[in-house]
Amino acid sequence: MxxxxxxxxxxxxxxxxxELRLADVPVTVLEARRERDPHSKALTIHPRTIEVLAFRGAADRLLAEGVRLPNGHFGGLDDRMDFAVLDTPFPFTLVLPQAHTEELLEERALALGVRIRRGHRVTGLTQHADSVTVRAESATGPYSLEAAYVVGCDGxxxxxxxxxxxxxxxxxxxVWGWLGDVVLDDPPAAGGFSACTPDGGVMIVPLPGGAHRLVGSDPTNIRPDWPGELTLDELRATVRRVAGTDFGMRDPQWLSRFGNATRQAAQYRSGRVLLAGDAAHMHFPTGGVGLNVGIQDATNLGWKLAATVRGRAADTxxxxxxxxxxxxxxxxxLSTRAQTALMTAFTQEGQALRALLSRFVxxxxxxxxxxxxxLSxxxxxxxxxxxxxxxxxxxRxxxxxxxxxxxxxxTLLYPGRPVLLDLAGDTADTPEGAAEPALxxxxxxxxxxxxxxxNVRAAVIRPDGHVAWASDDPRDGSPTRRRSPARTGIPGWNS
Known part of the structure; x- marks a missing residue:
């Protein structure tokens, strides 16, 4: 099994x-696509996600290959938020196409021993008292697998x-938005571009390889019915109305539409089945938050599921x-709905609201x-x-x-275990044997x-970088007290 x-x-x-492999939990990934999607829905990695990658030692390549932006937008407002004021080693957003982010994460997963089966489409599952039966299809036909737990990260x-x-x-x-990855013969002089007028809104960002991404909406796309497939002629005409030029667009690499359907799973857990990422929440892609919240879901779930499977924590x-x-x-x-309202505020009243909030920013x-x-x-x-x-x-x-x-x-969080900090004593190397299997x-x-x-003298940091327990009492840093399982501050933890 x-x-x-x-x-x-x-x-x-x-x-x-x-995350599961860090705890030596066997894991198999079933992916319906035979090949990685070449199109990148997401481009932005936010500061907290960079922190998450960093405390697993997985941020360096993304930092080296991404473009750093020292600010971010809320709802496409003209004035942008300054990320330099944020209390983080990474006060910026990182622009990196999702396809490449996924490639780097897959390399890491394979290096850790994850089994990835591409071209395997899951068709259903059945829960039992102590397992889950997963039904799937591949090029060789249908088959079934038994697992202790199943996690849906399937969109x-x-x-x-x-x-x-x-x-x-x-x-x-x-509301429907549109997206076009195109070549621009006359791109914006500053590299990026943003505008919101009564005729619509458009945002332009450069992509690796010389193309640009254009994303936005306009009054004709405020409707409940599907507007049809996006064409280059429609994109060109819309951008001209908003920006006064089409920037010499040609050679579309990807044209797409997306809606503001907004949903959330009623439960993220049902017995031995759990959900993360887009399978748990659906929203208009404002601010590029989807991939980031999904990875943070996985970071919260990973250590808990690993501890449960390994018997270090109760199922609860x-x-x-x-x-x-x-x-x-x-x-x-709540945030994406608010930003959607701002990004589609094409009336005079809406434009006034945008101007006022932008001034506040x-x-x-x-x-x-x-x-x-x-947002971060x-x-x-x-x-x-x-x-x-x-x-x-x-x-955090x-x-x-x-x-x-x-x-x-x-660096102490690299192994994906809770970290117990004794901050009361004199500087010294960690005593021999103090690094326990789960702590x-x-x-x-x-x-x-x-x-x-x-004034903190002892603390336990969860594997996801949040404080599980802290104390201002110097006695809580002593070797005897710190080794008590209760000192983890994590309910049900049995290390």
Whole structure:
């Protein structure tokens, strides 16, 4: 029997598979496509996602090959949020086509021992008391596999979600956007371009290889019915109305439409079946957040599922996946709906609203920073499970630095295990044998503690980079107390 089957070999499924392999959990990915999709729905990697990649040692190639943008937009407003004010080692968005991101993540997954079966389409599943039967088809015909758990990372039309009987409530499309990857003979002088007028909105960004991506909408696409396939002539005419020029567009590589249908899975877990990424939430692709939230879903789920499979945690730990990530998904839908309204505000009243909010972004630093923290994923915090929890509990931990040590918190998180920090004692190497199979320990005081960490003497950081437990009491850093399983701060953890 397989330990875990992941359905869907996009970025979310590949990242989740790699997370499971860090804990030596056997995992098989079933992907319906025979070849990687050459078209890139997503282009943007946000700061929190870069942090997630960094604390697994997987960010360097993406950072080397992507284009760094020091700002971001909210709803296509003219004034952009300054990411330089964000408390992160990566105060920028990274422009990198999804096809290449997926290629790099697949290389990592294969190197970790993930089994990937391309051209294998899942047709259904049946849950049992202690396993799941997955039915699939390949070039050689139909077959079945047994797994302890199945995770659907198979997109908005998820077969896994439907087969598990998980509801997907929400709203149908009322607005259609368009996308064109084309060659521009007369591209914008600044490289990028953005405009929103009563005739429509368009945003232009350069792509590797000399092409440009044009994305936007216009008043003719505010309708509940499908407008039909996008043509180059239609794209050219629309861009001319909005921008006064078509920038010499020719040779389309990809023309597509997308709607604002917005839905969220009622449960992210049903027994031994779980959902992540687009299988769990569907929305208008405003701000390029979809891939990012999906990878963050996988990071939250991966260590919990691995601990459950390996017997280090009770099965109930998986319930916290829904409890923590479903509200994040709901907030994602709130944000994308708000941005959709701004991006399609073609009336005079709508243009006035855009101008007012854009002025706030430019002149009210607190407003701009709040939007930037939400869009970037840095604002995500999980509610503590006890009333007397330390104020840091559930919050994202920064990349802490330690006195007399080259290690940082992010490097300590590379293995995908919880990290126990003894910050009360003198600087010293971690004692021999202190790195337990399911727990990494590190003893050293903080160097230049960030806000909120000045008095912390011990803490446990979850594998997904959030604080599980913290204490200002120096005694909690002692070897005897720190080795207590309860010190992980993770309910149901049995290390």
């Amino acid at each position: 397989q330990q875990v089957i992941i359905v869907g070999g996009g970025p979310v499924g590949l990242w989740l598979a790699a 908005t039309r998820s077969t896994v979600r439907a087969a598990a009987g998980i509801d997907f409530p929400g709203t149908d499309a009322t 730990l998986l319930d916290s996946y829904h409890a923590e990530r479903h509200p994040v998904g709901a907030d994602l839908l 430019a002149t009210v630093p607190e407003f701009s920073r709040e939007l930037a923290e939400r 994923g840095l604002a995500v915090s999980y509610p503590p499970t006890t009333a007397d929890a330390h104020p840091l509990t559930g919050r 931990a920064p990349d802490l630095r330690f006195a007399g040590s080259e290690a940082t918190l992010f 990494t320990t590190h003893r050293a005081p903080l160097h230049d503690p960030p806000a909120g960490w000045e």
